[in-house]
Amino acid sequence: MSVIVAGPIALDTIETPTEKRDNVLGGSASYAAISASYFAPVQLVGVIGTDFPEQHLDIFRNLNIGIEGIETADGQTFRWSGRYFDDMNQRETVDIALNVVADYHPKLTESSKAARVALPANMAPQKQLQVLDQLDSSTFVVADSMDLWINSEREALVDLLRQIDLLVINEGEAKLFAQTRNLITAGHRLRDLGPNYVVIKKGEHGALLFGEGQFFSTVAYPLPHVLDPTGAGDSFAGGLVGFLSALGKDSLDFGDLSRSIVYGTVMASFNCESFSTDRLQSLTQEQIDSRVHEFRSYTTF
Helix, strand or coil, rough: EEEEEEEECCEEEEECCCCCCEEEECCHHHHHHHHCCCCCCCCEEEEECCCCCCCHHHHHHCCCEEEEEEEEEECCCEEECCCCCCCCCCCEEEEEHHHHHHCCCCCCCCCCCCCEEEEEECCHHHHHHHHHCCCCCCCEEEEEEHHHHHHHHHHHHHHCCCEEEEEEEEHHHHHHHHHHCCCHHHHHHHHCCCCCCCEEEEEHCCCCEEEEEEEEEEEECCCCCCCCCCCCHHHHHHHHHHHHHHHCCCCCCHHHHHHHHHHHHHHHHCCCCCCCCCCCCCCCCHHHHHHHHHHHHHCCC
């Protein structure tokens, strides 16, 4: 079974209290695709500029990620620059340059249109809808979003929610979108907008899953040190969709979603242990299985 991940592929400049890295691999689709590739074959769809380093493409090639859906356009690759403070939960965006992403329209390859699971990653909802228009009707669709689109493209985002199976969103965005300070209320209100399931990410405090009359909650994996949390939410979503695809089931239920959140949580924890995708791209299946087993022992009583 396969996964399609569509969205931004970027070059990031990241500064933390201890270190700074320039032009590292970034973008929500990059993190999600790498995370998902440990569970199922991935087709990555996005656009890069002529300045995109070949060694970053080699990261995808060396994993289970097809790059036939990556277009190269004349111009510069999408770039993001951010700075983290002593509290690694707080960051500021220093600069954003959309570059070739601004005029990009996702185009799926014929082989990717019938993917079992699809993740239109964090990008403008109109572009996420363009991905949906090209997918097979049986594809299980998971979508992510952010406060920018909630504030500026709410109508299109509501249209998107009517057509997806699972929404993944962080707690601040969930409260903003649902116009409430209560996360439980937010989860139910977001489900009422269309998706069968809603996941609210709470960062270092875990995640919540909402279904029809069903609820699941998990903590985050306890990390003693966080080097770079960039892409943690995208790695979470990638692990989730990769696990769901690996199940190979025609119909997914609430139990499947609950288990996928655990695997997403574990993949996000690995991501935070190094800059960019460095840790994420060098994992073994044994390391993933070991951490899942360890995580289970922490949350069983």
